Amino acid sequence: MLLARIVETSQTVAATRSRKAKVAALAVPLAEAGPGELEVVVAYLGGSLLQRRTGVGWRGLGSPPEPADEPSLTVHEVHAAFEHLAGLSGSGSQAARAAAVQDLLGRATAEEQVWLRGVITGNVRQGALDALVQEGLAAASGAPLSAVRRAAMLAGGTVPIARAAFSGESALAEVCLEVGRPVLPMLASSAPDVGAAMAKAGGGAVSIDTKLDGIRIQVHKDGDDVVIATRSLDVITDRLPEVVDIVRALPASRLVLDGEALALADDGRPRPFQETASRTAMGAGVTVTPYFFDLLHLDGTNLLDRPGAERWAALADLVPAEHRTPSVTTSDVAEAESFVRTALDLGHEGVVVKSVSAPYDAGRRGSAWVKVKPVHTLDLVVLAVEWGSGRREGWLSNIHLGARADDGDGFVMLGKTFKGMTDEMLAWQTGRFTELALEPAEVKAHHVVPVRPEQVVEIALDGIQRSTRYPGGIALRFARVVRYRDDKSPDEADTLATVKEMFGG
DNA sequence: TTCCGACAGTGGGGTCGCAAT
């Protein structure tokens, strides 16, 4: 198949807003693809490469060479070119990569070049990713969408099950959880408070799990072989030797566990997320401790489809309490709230409320698991704004946030945010910050537009973290706009000292 | 007819490994 087929399809998909039309367009090349190219076609239609990493990003693309007049590249040739790129390493590899990228782009038409640049930087932006490709696969093969989805979740992606979809429903049904092959992890939706979360999770008795602020781990054990995968199914076994030892010692020969790994201080309280993420923490003698909250397989039996209560009972029989996520089962909101307070007092992020009857829905973010985290707010001042991209093209989008300096002179930047803005707010702030621009004539000429520090904005955030990037030594974590405050002047905004004090720094 | 679940997009800060400087 020619790459041009993929590119045409991508353009068609991008040109319609109807999801049904997108799916119909995706189904055509999927039905045309030969057995030897189906995997590549599935990946490319979803805007991704089969290579996990190529070593080339937006910077390594360079300026585009003269495009070809006629399309000639096949998907096979493109795949081979990326395989070559991915294999380059060592001294001089950057120059070799640049040359290989230029060679590939030089063989592409102008439209193919656009698509190739998109797929390399992860910016195809056609309004369809893996989920719609799965729908297209179901449409093209005649297999039920539910069977395609389930197989993809259990196989860790759509690519590995594409051929099975064309082999019929029974072939898809045979795809099941295999010890040693990571499945997509179940995700949690969110709710503002525990009461709402309990209602969302189905009411009645629920499990309230402590939400630990570390790295999600899925651990597969087959005899002495242990594999640890992250949320995106990256294998990080070598980085967590303590976890490997702990799982090897568990009294079962084959198992799949889901949990969280985090670094603890000497007093047992969790260290900041940054220290869990850092290997320096391990190097400094800080161990990373695993806490497991689910069991997906045990000695030949897949537990995914069993109710939560049953899986967790099996987990409790297998894993000692010191390596299980603290939790309580209750239907009483007051008891749940009390558990949340305890979790927060112990320094944890919050809780995850879980239905006791729901199965483990791999790869889904449903209402069976609902997270609850406390929200803090600050009143900060907008110091600059950045022009948006994509659907925010032409709007001033990302705002720079500052707290009042402690010496009363000026503002200290603490971070940026683009979150929480409605289209109405984007329109308003584009006008407002154009008015406040330090250099009104230059507003459209620069990506970053500095403004007079006069607009106060209420910002929600999860907390602060250590920063070497920002002058105050701290940065906001997960900042988002709540509302613009026209009832407050900049000299009423929060100070750096207040911010540090609020978060115990 | 209205409601709501699922998706895609729009980006945030920090950390590592690796290659170039």
Next chain:
DNA sequence: ATTGCGACCCCACTATCGGAA
């Protein structure tokens, strides 16, 4: 030794479509 880049860790939120209620 330092710097820049790519890749990945954590992630919130809004708009939209289309099926469910």
